[in-house]
Amino acid sequence: MNIDPALKALSAALAGTGPAVEIAPDGTPGPVTSAGLAPETAAVVRTSGSTGTPKATMLGIDALAASSMATAMRLQGEGQWLLTLSPNYVAGLQVLVRSLYAGTRPWVMDLSAGFTPEAFTTAAGELTDRFRLVSLVPTQLHRLLTDPSPQTVQVLRRFDTILLGGARMSDDLRVAARKHSLRIVRTYGMSETCGGCVYDGVPLDGVQLRLDAGRISIGGDVLASGYLDNPELTDAHFSTGPDKDGTAGRWFLTEDLGEMHDGVLTVSGRADDVLITGGVKISAAAVAAAVETVPGVETALVAGVEDPEWGTRVGAAVVGPADDELICRTVREALGPAAVPRILVRLDALPLLANGKPDRLAVARALREAG
Incomplete structure (x- = not known):
């Protein structure tokens, strides 16, 4: 290139x-x-x-x-x-x-x-x-x-x-x-936010963080001007409001959930990663993290699959030769029975986008087809 x-x-x-x-x-x-x-x-x-x-x-x-x-x-x-x-x-x-x-x-x-x-x-x-x-x-x-x-x-x-x-x-x-x-x-x-603006949980100088109903909002000079030719979406995510000094500043409302402790941010998952199965809220990120603790699992991605009885079934795409029963038992012990994947799909590798991120839409399709 x-x-x-x-x-x-x-x-x-x-x-x-x-x-x-x-x-x-x-x-x-x-x-x-x-x-x-x-x-x-x-x-x-x-x-x-x-x-x-x-x-x-x-x-x-x-x-x-x-x-x-x-x-x-x-x-x-x-x-x-x-x-x-x-x-x-x-x-x-x-x-x-x-x-x-x-x-x-x-x-x-x-x-x-x-x-x-x-x-x-x-x-x-x-x-x-x-x-x-x-x-x-x-x-x-x-x-x-x-x-x-x-x-x-x-x-x-x-x-x-x-x-x-x-x-x-x-x-x-x-x-x-x-x-x-x-x-x-x-x-x-x-x-x-011009890319990474929080390093090891700590915002860069000039970057501010706050939580809005659990969702992460980011403020500061690193914010984009908005979305090209899409003022409605710009208004939905970008706003003006007081910063930590009380003066007006711009904020971007992310799709991520997080927690703040002593000024350090922990990202707990995406807002749309919260799955409700049988009336119980489950974090897809937490399920994936539990699956990845199982010996033989290289990586995993968890998504919900619509279900007429449960509302959503928990599905997991897994890379690695780990035993299915061990995966389910590990998740049950860590997060409870509602979090246990009802659909398990084995992949040689997670499908990726051109930027190296997992292709969540492709994984969701694979889980729906398997379910």
């Missing part, structure tokens, strides 16, 4: 001397000239569409600058980034943005054959800056740490920070990363 055209177009957009850009999956930039474009928009990023129709999110110059500066401050430095994700998604775009602000050139991993440990190891070994950074999703890190070669472990350890976001980090993956002394920083954010 040649990212020079994208870097050039993005640099002009951030400087206000060129039009807003949208970058294609192959790295090709294109101008955005819609009449509904917010004036300061530098880039338009489409959401992954993991649970619905993709949305075109408008990211402003000031928002991207605030995100880049806050990231550098939290990581205590700027350096060379390795691009392992398509730049049409916010995590990949931010590698380009942060590189531009840092005055460094990102190195691009060869993704022509998909994400492989061999291609990652080669690309990571070609970085030249003393301070090295990379953004990964858990699926990528899992592949890298499954029977890793000494060379792969060596290049992973060479990164000053490995940002890990886009999905939940399993306990097994956390143990594997700790075993190899990797410097992992778990991130939370989305396209509407």
